[in-house]
Amino acid sequence: MVKEIEINKTDKFTQYLEHLEAGKRLQEDWINHGIDCVDLYFEDIDSDWLETWGYDDDEPGNIEKLTTFLESDDVVAVKVRERLQDKSLDEIIAGLEYCLSQLKEEDRIFAAKDFLVGDVVVSGRGNASGNGDINEVELLELAEDLMDKLREILG
Structure with missing residues (x-):
């Protein structure tokens, strides 16, 4: 039995446009701010997030x-x-x-x-x-x- 799935092309196109716009904003921020544009997208980038990656606060590693x-x-x-x-x-x-x-x-x-x-x-x-x-x-x-x-x- 073939299951028919209704695909709304308008929703997909709208989603595509949103992703395209986000990519353009990122490119624009990169041009204007250089590597410092990372601070616009990530908070607390200088913390120890890499060392504590994957560790929950409640459970020991x-x-x-x-x-x-x-x-x-x-x-x-x-x-x-x-x-x-x-x-x-x-x-x-x-x-x-x-x-x-x-x-x-x-x-x-x-x-x-x-x-x-x-x-x-x-x-x-x-x-x-x-x-x-x-x-x-x-x-x-x-x-x-x-x-x-x-x-x-x-x-």
């Missing part, structure tokens, strides 16, 4: 959530801290953000495992541990538990 989790007494958080005791909290968070940036779930888990082993360099300094008694199965389980926790915390 991902970094705060990760920090709270890593500092908690959660079993997974304790194991991660023990495993990465030579890394700072910022380095651990950067590593976790890298792991979470992987597109596929299995890639995230293996990136987390590699990070827990110390094979992933995030902050520019190498940190591969020469620990020969690494239990691959336990590390993979910890990586899976960690990714599950992060998915639960970050949504």
